[in-house]
Amino acid sequence: MSNIIFMGTPKLAETVLARLIASGTHKPKLVITQQDKPVGRKQIMTPSPVKTFAQEHGIEVWQPATLKDLAAIEKIRAHKPDCIVVAAYGKIIPKMIIDIPSRGIVNVHTSLLPRWRGASPIQHALLAGDNKTGATIMLIDEGLDTGPIISQSTCPIAREETYETLYAKLAEFGADLLVETLPDWLAGKIIPEAQDNTKATLAPILRKQDGEIKPEHDAATIERMVRALNPWPGVVLETRNMKHETRKMLKILKARIARCEQNLSPLSLSLTAQKELCLYTKEGCLVLETVQPEGKKPMSGHDYYLGNKSAL
RNA sequence: CGCGGGGUGGAGAAGUCUGGUAUCUCGUUGGUCUCAUAAGCCAAAGAUCGCAGGUUCAAAUCCUGCCCCCGCAA
Numbered sequence: 001m002s003n004i005i006f007m008g009t010p011k012l013a014e015t016v017l018a019r020l021i022a023s024g025t026h027k028p029k030l031v032i033t034q035q036d037k038p039v040g041r042k043q044i045m046t047p048s049p050v051k052t053f054a055q056e057h058g059i060e061v062w063q064p065a066t067l068k069d070l071a072a073i074e075k076i077r078a079h080k081p082d083c084i085v086v087a088a089y090g091k092i093i094p095k096m097i098i099d100i101p102s103r104g105i106v107n108v109h110t111s112l113l114p115r116w117r118g119a120s121p122i123q124h125a126l127l128a129g130d131n132k133t134g135a136t137i138m139l140i141d142e143g144l145d146t147g148p149i150i151s152q153s154t155c156p157i158a159r160e161e162t163y164e165t166l167y168a169k170l171a172e173f174g175a176d177l178l179v180e181t182l183p184d185w186l187a188g189k190i191i192p193e194a195q196d197n198t199k200a201t202l203a204p205i206l207r208k209q210d211g212e213i214k215p216e217h218d219a220a221t222i223e224r225m226v227r228a229l230n231p232w233p234g235v236v237l238e239t240r241n242m243k244h245e246t247r248k249m250l251k252i253l254k255a256r257i258a259r260c261e262q263n264l265s266p267l268s269l270s271l272t273a274q275k276e277l278c279l280y281t282k283e284g285c286l287v288l289e290t291v292q293p294e295g296k297k298p299m300s301g302h303d304y305y306l307g308n309k310s311a312l
Numbered sequence: 313c314g315c316g317g318g319g320u321g322g323a324g325a326a327g328u329c330u331g332g333u334a335u336c337u338c339g340u341u342g343g344u345c346u347c348a349u350a351a352g353c354c355a356a357a358g359a360u361c362g363c364a365g366g367u368u369c370a371a372a373u374c375c376u377g378c379c380c381c382c383g384c385a386a
């Protein structure tokens with residue numbers, strides 16, 4: 001039985017860890033995860049999904065503030081790992097640590113590398129309108145998702161795919177692929193293949209402002225944003241209420257492309273013949289099926305219209 | 313004490329500042345019109361205005377305390 005250390009933080013990593021344990025022979029001796037963070041309006045300190053899961057399975061959990069000091073390196077070295085498995089840990093792993101395990105550091109990445117290297121591959125695949133994505137098992141080197149590929153599997157992206165559905169799907173995909181591949185990798189039966197750097201694309205971490213709707217966005221782009229950017233950072237439209245002279249953000253939670261019935265200026269709202277709330281853009285228009293005004297609960301586009309029609 | 317919005321018939325809102333017995337749109341139910349309609353017309357049901365206390369002749373509205381929901385920030 002190999003000596004494995006697992007590193008990971010969010011739900012996706014939990015899925016991978018769960019599958020790893022279920023596979024029987026690769027239960028990690030140590031799990032490294034990010035430190036507890038204050039979450040929500042009340043700033044309650046919350047452990048990562050991986051921490052909770054590991055503790056339930058009686059695995060030692062370690063939450064170092066940094067991996068870049070001697071203490072971290074010594075601690076890991078002391079475990080004499082054959083291999084470290086990483087899934088969305090959230091911090092850069094220094095070279096000193098990469099060099100410790102004899103079978104290297106194996107990473108689960110949720111895209112078809114070299115496409116979408118970086119922190120948000122799932123969202124970027126959706127934003128770009130890719131019709132497929134997948135999971136990649138690769139070796140970590142010093143670069144950002146640049147290491148050689150051990151194995152890969154492809155997953156189609158459905159038209160109505162959202163971040164949340166794809167995230168869940170790819171977590172399973174990645175976990176399955178890892179447990180399929182890991183034994184062969186540890187046994188030395190797989191020769192990793194270098195990535196084709198000329199085909200590389202970057203999936204940079206998303207910022208709040210990436211979810212703002214602007215006049216230059218067309219309907220197709222916004223529709224993809226809605227599927228890719230919820231629940232975070234969300235897609236927001238700034239609305240103005242003439243009567244109260246206020247500006248409010250309107251989150252768009254669900255939308256679909258529709259046929260234009262009128263010719264209105266970009267970012268104006270109207271109602272279709274079917275009484276659905278409709279957002280006009282520079283090209284095409286969108287039916288807003290579910291929206292959430294600032295300070296309110298999510299509601300249907302029609303409900304929003306009922307209460308705001310005087311301002312539209 | 314991080315910042316802010318809100319709780320009004322089943323839904324979304326107005327009304328609150330400038331107290332005076334509840335308004336609008338939608339839905340529901342019944343009727344009616346139409347070749348027909350997620351259409352029109354007519355009618356009806358449905359609210360102790362988040363909870364508790366206070367001020368007042370009178371409180372959705374002013375004061376005090378509490379509960380709950382949400383957006384931002386992180």
